[in-house]
Amino acid sequence: MNYENMEEWKVLDVVPWWVIAVGLFIGLLVLYYYAPYWGLRKVPGPPTVPFIGHLPLLAKYGPDVFIILSQKYGPIFRFHMGRQPLVVVADPELCREVGIKKFKSVGNRSVPSPISASPLHQKGLFFTRDERWVSMRNTIVSLYQPSHLANLIPTMQKTIEAAFSNLSTVDEVLFSDLTLKLTTDIIGQTAFGVDFKLTHSHSDGDTNDDDREEFIKLHMYSTSSLKMDLSGSFSIILGLLFPVLQEPFRWILKRIRGTSDYKIEQTNTRLSRWVDSTVAKRTSYQSDGNGRDFLSSIVKARDSSEFSRNLFSEDYISGLTYEHLLAGSATTSFTLAVVLYLVSKHKQVEEKLLEEVDMFVTNGGHVSNMDELEHKFQYMDQVIKESMRFYTVSPLVARETSQQIEVAGYILPKGTWVWLALGVLSKDAENFPDPHVFRPERFDPSGEEEKRRHRYAHIPFGIGPRACIGQRFALMEIKLSLIHLYQRYSFKHSTDMESPLQIDYGIILNFKHGVKLRVIKRIKS
Numbered sequence: 184m185n186y187e188n189m190e191e192w193k194v195l196d197v198v199p200w201w202v203i204a205v206g207l208f209i210g211l212l213v214l215y216y217y218a219p220y221w222g223l224r225k226v227p228g229p230p231t232v233p234f235i236g237h238l239p240l241l242a243k244y245g246p247d248v249f250i251i252l253s254q255k256y257g258p259i260f261r262f263h264m265g266r267q268p269l270v271v272v273a274d275p276e277l278c279r280e281v282g283i284k285k286f287k288s289v290g291n292r293s294v295p296s297p298i299s300a301s302p303l304h305q306k307g308l309f310f311t312r313d314e315r316w317v318s319m320r321n322t323i324v325s326l327y328q329p330s331h332l333a334n335l336i337p338t339m340q341k342t343i344e345a346a347f348s349n350l351s352t353v354d355e356v357l358f359s360d361l362t363l364k365l366t367t368d369i370i371g372q373t374a375f376g377v378d379f380k381l382t383h384s385h386s387d388g389d390t391n392d393d394d395r396e397e398f399i400k401l402h403m404y405s406t407s408s409l410k411m412d413l414s415g416s417f418s419i420i421l422g423l424l425f426p427v428l429q430e431p432f433r434w435i436l437k438r439i440r441g442t443s444d445y446k447i448e449q450t451n452t453r454l455s456r457w458v459d460s461t462v463a464k465r466t467s468y469q470s471d472g473n474g475r476d477f478l479s480s481i482v483k484a485r486d487s488s489e490f491s492r493n494l495f496s497e498d499y500i501s502g503l504t505y506e507h508l509l510a511g512s513a514t515t516s517f518t519l520a521v522v523l524y525l526v527s528k529h530k531q532v533e534e535k536l537l538e539e540v541d542m543f544v545t546n547g548g549h550v551s552n553m554d555e556l557e558h559k560f561q562y563m564d565q566v567i568k569e570s571m572r573f574y575t576v577s578p579l580v581a582r583e584t585s586q587q588i589e590v591a592g593y594i595l596p597k598g599t600w601v602w603l604a605l606g607v608l609s610k611d612a613e614n615f616p617d618p619h620v621f622r623p624e625r626f627d628p629s630g631e632e633e634k635r636r637h638r639y640a641h642i643p644f645g646i647g648p649r650a651c652i653g654q655r656f657a658l659m660e661i662k663l664s665l666i667h668l669y670q671r672y673s674f675k676h677s678t679d680m681e682s683p684l685q686i687d688y689g690i691i692l693n694f695k696h697g698v699k700l701r702v703i704k705r706i707k708s
């Protein structure tokens with residue numbers, strides 16, 4: 184007889200079953216928590232707080248947390264978004280390695296918890312993966328060629344005129360509000376072929392007005408509920424802390440009135456219905472086939488082959504179309520408002536910009552083609568680049584490894600979330616001396632600073648084959664607006680304008696209170 188074993192059995196007999204169960208539960212919990220961390224434990228990073236990871240640091244420092252951590256831990260470090268570890272890459276050469284050289288192994292995006300609950304958000308280009316993404320992107324990219332974009336100039340100009348038509352009658356304006364209306368209207372027309380009429384001062388009594396207003400309200404709510412911290416709905420928070428519990432809880436909570444999950448579900452369902460019905464109308468009858476908007480072009484491309492019909496099924500067309508509104512309005516609006524905010528704070532910059540615009544107008548310039556827009560405004564280019572460096576609207580780019588790779592000597596297993604920290608690159612003193620000084624001339628192509636700089640130090644639109652597809656579109660919209668505005672006005676900060684500017688951090692940067700400006704009419708000599 185084995186007496187030692189008998190002793191053990193006796194011990195087990197006296198330990199209550201629930202203690203064993205609790206021990207097992209805690210063991211499994213620890214295993215669950217540390218599983219994604221284990222493969223990345225060699226990548227440096229600050230100590231983590233169990234389950235919430237580094238979210239308290241994000242709450243304390245906002246997006247600057249990544250600058251602080253890169254100074255302490257170097258160009259590649261770990262950051263735990265709740266349970267999920269991210270490998271943050273904060274160096275231009277490493278961004279090139281991840282975004283271009285090793286693109287095949289890091290070509291997909293990671294899906295953060297706020298998005299994982301919404302099929303409408305997942306079926307755009309942003310979150311599609313692998314072969315489907317390649318095929319969709321190849322088709323869509325043709326719609327962003329200069330020849331196609333040039334067709335949009337008249338629509339953009341008309342909307343810009345309408346949006347800013349009231350400026351001559353006011354002394355002060357909440358400019359960021361105006362730019363959001365402008366960019367939403369432009370995307371509405373160019374993506375959906377729908378005029379949301381946010382920039383028109385009066386309704387023309389169109390019976391669809393209420394419908395459109397309702398849609399915009401839903402869209403704004405849905406966008407603002409995409410939180411990356413602990414201020415989202417309960418299921419989104421669970422998605423950050425215990426991803427495995429997110430779906431079951433969401434399933435329950437979305438049925439309980441009064442919860443944020445219920446509201447988000449209702450909003451997303453109504454949004455989807457609105458987008459689906461707009462898409463269905465367009466796919467069932469092709470008005471005159473000459474529509475210049477994105478939706479008309481995709482519907483046309485879809486009908487070209489059996490393959491395209493499968494690729495662009497109606498749910499994906501809805502996802503793509505809605506994505507344009509999401510990706511193309513708040514980013515461009517923020518950037519345009521930031522340019523005005525910074526330029527009106529730096530009078531010498533404003534004088535140079537006005538001079539360039541005046542010269543163009545005096546020489547009979549009229550923006551009618553992409554070539555003029557892209558090459559005739561060299562100083563404006565520098566101002567836009569410097570503004571985007573100063574406030575990088577999309578400071579993080581989310582990617583995910585599809586197989587094990589090595590970056591900077593660290594092995595990153597398949598499924599690792601690798602995020603490129605564009606916001607950190609843009610404040611790096613090595614590439615941008617005096618990074619906290621606003622100096623557009625640092626982007627002068629003939630200047631030493633520009634020549635010395637790493638090629639991928641300034642990448643506000645991302646990098647490689649997965650970079651922003653709307654870059655040209657956005658720059659076109661921003662430049663057309665600046666040309667229109669500076670021909671007629673100059674600006675000063677309103678006395679109500681806070682200093683420094685307060686920024687909110689969601690999926691992208693946003694203003695806490697907005698950009699308030701004084702409008703000064705220019706007297707033409």
Ligand code: HEM
Nearest residue numbers: 308309510511514515518577644645646649650651653657
């Ligand atoms: C100032 C304005 C904008 C900024 C700063 C911006 C920035 C970005 C960034 C950083 C990415 C991720 C790139 C990467 O992974 O490397 C991105 C992707 C994307 N952007 Fe933009 N964007 C802007 C405007 C627009 C506009 C106007 C549109 C549409 C008309 C658009 C559509 C998209 C789409 C569809 C993607 C996903 C591309 C893919 O995954 O293949 N963006 N954008």
